[in-house]
Amino acid sequence: MSVSPAPLPPPELLKESGQREVFCGLTSIVWLHRRMPDAFFLVVGSRTCAHLVQSAAGVMIFAEPRFGTAILGERDLAGLADANEELDRLVKDLLERRPEIRTLFLVGSCPSEVIKLDLAKAAERLSAQLLGRVRVLNYSGSGIETTFTQGEDNALLAMMPLMANSDEEQLLIVGTLADAVEDRFRLIFERMGIPTVRCLPPRRSTELPPVGKGTRVLLAQPFLSATARALQHRGATLLQAPYPFGVEGSRDWMAAAAGAFGVPDARIAEVLDPLVERGRRALEPHRQVLVGKRLFLLPDSQMEIPLARFLARECGMELVEVGTPYLDRLLMAADLALLPAGTQLSEGQDVDRQLERVRAERPDLVLCGLGLANPLEAEGIATKWSIELVFSPIHGCDQAGDLAELFARPLRRRALLQLS
Amino acid sequence: MELTLWTYEGPPHVGAMRIATSMEGVHYVLHAPQGDTYADLLFTMIERRGKRPPVTYTTFQARDLGGDTAELVQRSIREAVARFRPEALLVGESCTAELIQDQPGALAAGMNLGVPMVSLELPAYSKKENWGAAETFYQLVRTLLKDQMPPPGTPKPSPSRWRAEGRRPRVNLLGPSLLGFRCRDDVIEITRLLGEHGIDVAVVAPLGARPADLIRLPSADANVCLYPEVAGPACSWLERSFGLPVVRTVPIGIGATADFLRELHAVLDLELPAELQATDGRPSEAERRSRLPWYSRSVDSTYLTGKRVFIFADATHAIAAARIASRELGFQVVGLGSYSREQAREVRAAAAELGLEALITDDYLAVEKAMGEAAAELVLGTQMERHSAKRLGLPCAVISSPLHVQDVPARYAPQMGWEGANVIFDSWVHPLMMGLEEHLIGMFRHDFEFVDGHRSHLGDGAPSMAPAVDQPPPGDAAAPGLEREATTATAVAIQAPPTVAGEPSWMPDGEAELAKIPFFVRGKVRKNTEAFARERGLASIDAETLYDAKAHFSR
Ligand code: SF4
Numbered sequence: 001m002s003v004s005p006a007p008l009p010p011p012e013l014l015k016e017s018g019q020r021e022v023f024c025g026l027t028s029i030v031w032l033h034r035r036m037p038d039a040f041f042l043v044v045g046s047r048t049c050a051h052l053v054q055s056a057a058g059v060m061i062f063a064e065p066r067f068g069t070a071i072l073g074e075r076d077l078a079g080l081a082d083a084n085e086e087l088d089r090l091v092k093d094l095l096e097r098r099p100e101i102r103t104l105f106l107v108g109s110c111p112s113e114v115i116k117l118d119l120a121k122a123a124e125r126l127s128a129q130l131l132g133r134v135r136v137l138n139y140s141g142s143g144i145e146t147t148f149t150q151g152e153d154n155a156l157l158a159m160m161p162l163m164a165n166s167d168e169e170q171l172l173i174v175g176t177l178a179d180a181v182e183d184r185f186r187l188i189f190e191r192m193g194i195p196t197v198r199c200l201p202p203r204r205s206t207e208l209p210p211v212g213k214g215t216r217v218l219l220a221q222p223f224l225s226a227t228a229r230a231l232q233h234r235g236a237t238l239l240q241a242p243y244p245f246g247v248e249g250s251r252d253w254m255a256a257a258a259g260a261f262g263v264p265d266a267r268i269a270e271v272l273d274p275l276v277e278r279g280r281r282a283l284e285p286h287r288q289v290l291v292g293k294r295l296f297l298l299p300d301s302q303m304e305i306p307l308a309r310f311l312a313r314e315c316g317m318e319l320v321e322v323g324t325p326y327l328d329r330l331l332m333a334a335d336l337a338l339l340p341a342g343t344q345l346s347e348g349q350d351v352d353r354q355l356e357r358v359r360a361e362r363p364d365l366v367l368c369g370l371g372l373a374n375p376l377e378a379e380g381i382a383t384k385w386s387i388e389l390v391f392s393p394i395h396g397c398d399q400a401g402d403l404a405e406l407f408a409r410p411l412r413r414r415a416l417l418q419l420s
Numbered sequence: 421m422e423l424t425l426w427t428y429e430g431p432p433h434v435g436a437m438r439i440a441t442s443m444e445g446v447h448y449v450l451h452a453p454q455g456d457t458y459a460d461l462l463f464t465m466i467e468r469r470g471k472r473p474p475v476t477y478t479t480f481q482a483r484d485l486g487g488d489t490a491e492l493v494q495r496s497i498r499e500a501v502a503r504f505r506p507e508a509l510l511v512g513e514s515c516t517a518e519l520i521q522d523q524p525g526a527l528a529a530g531m532n533l534g535v536p537m538v539s540l541e542l543p544a545y546s547k548k549e550n551w552g553a554a555e556t557f558y559q560l561v562r563t564l565l566k567d568q569m570p571p572p573g574t575p576k577p578s579p580s581r582w583r584a585e586g587r588r589p590r591v592n593l594l595g596p597s598l599l600g601f602r603c604r605d606d607v608i609e610i611t612r613l614l615g616e617h618g619i620d621v622a623v624v625a626p627l628g629a630r631p632a633d634l635i636r637l638p639s640a641d642a643n644v645c646l647y648p649e650v651a652g653p654a655c656s657w658l659e660r661s662f663g664l665p666v667v668r669t670v671p672i673g674i675g676a677t678a679d680f681l682r683e684l685h686a687v688l689d690l691e692l693p694a695e696l697q698a699t700d701g702r703p704s705e706a707e708r709r710s711r712l713p714w715y716s717r718s719v720d721s722t723y724l725t726g727k728r729v730f731i732f733a734d735a736t737h738a739i740a741a742a743r744i745a746s747r748e749l750g751f752q753v754v755g756l757g758s759y760s761r762e763q764a765r766e767v768r769a770a771a772a773e774l775g776l777e778a779l780i781t782d783d784y785l786a787v788e789k790a791m792g793e794a795a796a797e798l799v800l801g802t803q804m805e806r807h808s809a810k811r812l813g814l815p816c817a818v819i820s821s822p823l824h825v826q827d828v829p830a831r832y833a834p835q836m837g838w839e840g841a842n843v844i845f846d847s848w849v850h851p852l853m854m855g856l857e858e859h860l861i862g863m864f865r866h867d868f869e870f871v872d873g874h875r876s877h878l879g880d881g882a883p884s885m886a887p888a889v890d891q892p893p894p895g896d897a898a899a900p901g902l903e904r905e906a907t908t909a910t911a912v913a914i915q916a917p918p919t920v921a922g923e924p925s926w927m928p929d930g931e932a933e934l935a936k937i938p939f940f941v942r943g944k945v946r947k948n949t950e951a952f953a954r955e956r957g958l959a960s961i962d963a964e965t966l967y968d969a970k971a972h973f974s975r
Contacts, residue, residue: 352503
C-alpha cells in the first residue's frame with residue numbers, strides 16, 4: 001500500500017545560500033557508535049573535528065569512547081606518504097588496545113579531503129593487512145560535503161558493498177533506531193505476519209542484512225538519500241510512507257510495510273488500531289499545550305519536514321516556516337503531501353536573515369540548534385533544541401506522546417515560571 | 421598524526437572566538453566550513469550566553485572550492501561589517517581554510533573597510549586554543565596601539581607618575597575571558613581588593629572591553645597579568661613597547677594574594693601597609709581578611725593533614741593549587757600536572773619544589789592513570805578529571821578550564837583574593853568532609869540505621885562492584901556540552917581486579933579484613949599489600965599478610 005507521491009502542495013520554497021548554522025556529518029558518530037558497539041569510528045581530521053565531536057557528544061561520560069580523532073599534524077600535511085604510514089601505525093596501535101572492535105570506520109573530514117588523503121585506499125590497505133579480523137570501511141563526514149545527519153547516510157552507504165545479494169523476501173528498516181523502539185517495531189511487524197524484518201545499521205556491525213529483489217526498504221529516518229537510492233540499485237523497492245513520527249505517521253509507515261507484504265487491511269487495522277488509540281490518548285495532554293501555537297523550524301537535522309507534518313496535523317500547531325538543510329523530494333514526498341497547503345518551506349540557510357524573519361514573526365516556539373537556543377530565549381522566544389531529537393527514542397505510535405512532550409515542555413515551563 | 425579521544429583545548433580559532441566573544445564591538449569573520457559553527461554552543465550553552473558569539477562563518481562547501489572562495493570571503497566580510505558595524509574586525513581561518521590558502525586577512529586588507537582590522541594567522545595544525553586566545557589578544561592590542569607607540573629611546577613612564585599627576589594609581593586587569601575559570605567573579609574580587617588599597621582599575625580586558633578601551637591601556641601605571649595563558653604575550657609587548665610594568669603574581673590563595681599585593685605596592689611605589697609586612701612566619705594581619713587561615717588552623721581541619729591530593733589543570737590554576745594545597749591546607753601533593761605546554765617550565769618548577777615530576781600531557785587517559793597510581797584521596801582538576809575521579813570513586817573539585825556548565829555557578833564564586841580563598845576552602849574541603857562522613861557510615865554500617873552502599877553525595881560514582889558501563893541508558897539524551905551524569909555506576913579502582921596468573925590471590929579472611937578498611941584508602945592498601953606479597957613471593961594474601969604489609973609500609 002505505497003502512498004503514491006501526491007502532487008506537491010504549492011508550498012513556497014525559499015532557497016537560501018548564506019551562512020549555515022549546522023553541524024557537519026561527523027556528528028552522526030555520536031549515535032552510530034551507540035548503535036554498533038563493536039565498531040570504532042576514527043575521524044581523520046584536525047583538532048577542530050575532535051572538538052566538534054566531543055562538544056556534540058558530551059563525551060566526558062565515557063571511559064574510553066569508541067570514537068576518536070587521528071589529528072593531522074604539520075608533518076602529515078607535508079607528505080601524504082608519511083600521513084598514510086602514520087595512519088597505519090595509529091590504526092594498528094588502536095586495534096591492539098581494542099581487540100573487541102570488528103569494524104573500523106575511517107571517517108573523512110574537511111582537512112583530509114582537501115589534502116586528498118585517500119581514505120578509501122587506506123581502508124583497503126588496512127583491511128588486507130588485518131586479514132579480515134577487522135573490516136575497515138571509510139566514508140565522509142566532512143562539513144564541506146555533509147551536514148549533521150548526512151554522516152549516517154554516508155556510513156550506511158559505506159557498508160553496502162559488504163551486504164550479500166539475496167532475493168529473499170524481507171522488510172528492511174533503514175536508519176538508526178533506539179534498540180527498544182526497534183524491538184517494538186519488530187514485534188508489531190511480526191504480529192501482522194511479516195516473516196523477515198531486518199535493520200540497517202544492524203546492532204552488530206558484522207551482521208549486515210542481505211539485499212536484493214525481495215527487499216522492501218522502509219526508511220526510519222528522513223536523511224538517508226544516498227543509501228535509499230543505492231538500495232534501489234541493488235534491486236530493493238523503496239516504500240513510500242511518511243516517517244514514523246507521531247501516531248498518524250507511524251501508522252501509515254507500518255501500514256505501508258504491511259501492505260507491501262500483502263497483509264490484509266483488516267489484519268493491519270486489528271494490530272494497529274489499538275496502538276493508534278493509545279498513542280492518541282498519550283498525545284492529548286501535550287496537544288492541548290501545543291494547539292494553535294506558532295512554530296518556526298530552523299534547518300538542522302533534516303527531520304524538520306516530517307516533524308512539522310506531525311506537529312501541524314496531530315498537535316494543531318501553526319507552521320510559520322519549515323527550514324530544511326536540503327530538500328530531497330523523493331524522500332519527503334509523503335510528508336510534503338501531508339503538510340498544510342501553502343506552508344512556507346525554506347532550503348539551505350542564511351542564518352542572519354532567517355533570524356530576522358524569526359524576530360519579525362515572533363513565533364511561540366522555535367526548533368533550532370544549540371548555538372541559537374539561549375540567544376533566542378534571551379530575546380523572549382521559546383525554543384526546542386533539535387539535537388535532542390536524534391538522540392531520543394521518538395519513533396512509533398507509543399513514542400508520539402513523548403515526542404509531543406519534548407515540544408510542549410518549553411511552553412509548559414514558561415507558563416510555570418513566575419519570576420517577576 | 422596523533423590519536424585523540426578527548427581534548428583539553430580546542431583549536432586556536434576557538435581561542436580567537438573567546439577574545440571576540442568576551443569583548444564588545446568586535447566581530448570575527450572566520451573562513452570555515454559549516455561544521456565549525458559548533459563552537460557557538462560553547463558560549464551559548466556552557467556559559468549560558470544570551471547572545472550569539474559575534475562570529476560570521478563563511479561556511480564554504482566542496483562545490484565552492486572549484487569556484488571563487490575568495491569572493492565568498494569578501495562577501496562575508498562586507499556583509500558582516502554592514503550588519504554588525506564592528507569597531508574592530510578580526511579576520512581569520514580555521515584548519516580547513518588554512519589549507520586552501522585564500523588568505524582572508526590579505527583580502528580584507530584590500531577592501532577599505534574603514535575599521536581597524538586584524539588578520540589572524542593561527543596555525544591550526546600546531547597550536548591550540550589558549551595559544552590562539554593569547555595571540556589574538558596580543559594582535560588586537562598591537563593593531564589598536566601601534567600608532568601610539570613611543571619612538572625608541574623614549575624614557576619609560578614612571579610607574580609612580582600617579583603621584584605627580586595628583587591622582588590614585590591605576591592598573592589594567594588583563595586576561596579574563598569567557599570559558600576561563602571564574603573570570604567574571606575574579607574581576608569583581610580583584611577590583612574590590614585593589615580599591616581597598618587605593619588603586620583604581622583602568623581597563624579590564626578582554627572581558628567586557630571595547631576596542632576603545634584597549635586604546636586606553638597605556639594610560640595605566642601597570643598591567644596586572646591575571647591569566648598568563650591569555651594575557652602573557654600582550655603584557656610583555658606592552659612592557660617592551662610602552663614601558664608598562666607587569667605584576668605577574670597570580671593572586672589565588674592566601675600567600676599568593678599577599679605576595680600579589682606586595683608586588684603591586686612595590687611596582688607602583690606605594691607604601692606597604694603594616695598588615696602586609698613580613699612577620700617572621702607569624703600570620704600577617706592581612707590574611708585575617710579571609711577565613712581560610714583560621715579554618716585551616718582550627719582543630720576540625722586536623723583530619724586534612726597529609727591528605728593525598730592530585731592536581732591537573734591549566735598552568736596558572738595548577739601552580740596556584742599546589743601552593744594552597746601544600747602550604748595552606750596541609751595536604752600532601754602527590755601529583756601535579758598541566759596540559760598547558762606553553763607554561764610547562766613553570767609547572768615543572770612548581771612540581772620540583774614539591775619533590776615531584778610534573779605531568780605535562782594532553783592525554784586524559786595518562787592523567788587518569790597517574791591519578792590512580794598516585795593513590796590520591798582528592799583530585800583537583802578540570803571537568804575531565806572530575807569524570808576520571810568519578811570513575812575511580814574519588815572526591816574531586818574542579819579548579820580550571822575546560823568547563824562544564826555546572827562550573828559556571830550562579831552564585832558569586834571567585835578564586836582570587838581573600839574571598840576566593842574562602843571559596844576554595846569550601847569547594848575543596850567539602851568533598852573530603854563528605855568523604856569522612858562516609859567513613860563514619862562505613863564504620864557504623866552494622867548499625868541498623870545504616871545500609872551499606874548508602875553513599876549519598878558520591879551518587880552513582882560511588883565505589884561499586886557493578887561492571888563498567890560506558891553507555892548511558894537509551895533515551896537519556898545527553899545535551900552536548902552538558903551531558904548529564906551517567907546514571908549507571910562506573911568502574912572503580914577499588915573493584916577487585918581479575919586474578920592474573922602469578923599474582924598473589926586474596927584469601928577470604930584477607931578480603932574480609934580489607935573490607936573493614938575505609939573505602940577511600942582501601943585501594944591503596946590493596947595495592948600495597950599485593951606489592952608486599954609479590955616482593956616476598958607469597959602466593960596468597962590472608963589477614964596476617966595484610967597486617968604484615970601494614971607494618972612494613974607504616975613510617
Ligand atoms: S566542518 Fe570539517 S573541519 Fe569542521 S569539524 Fe566538521 S569535518 Fe572537521
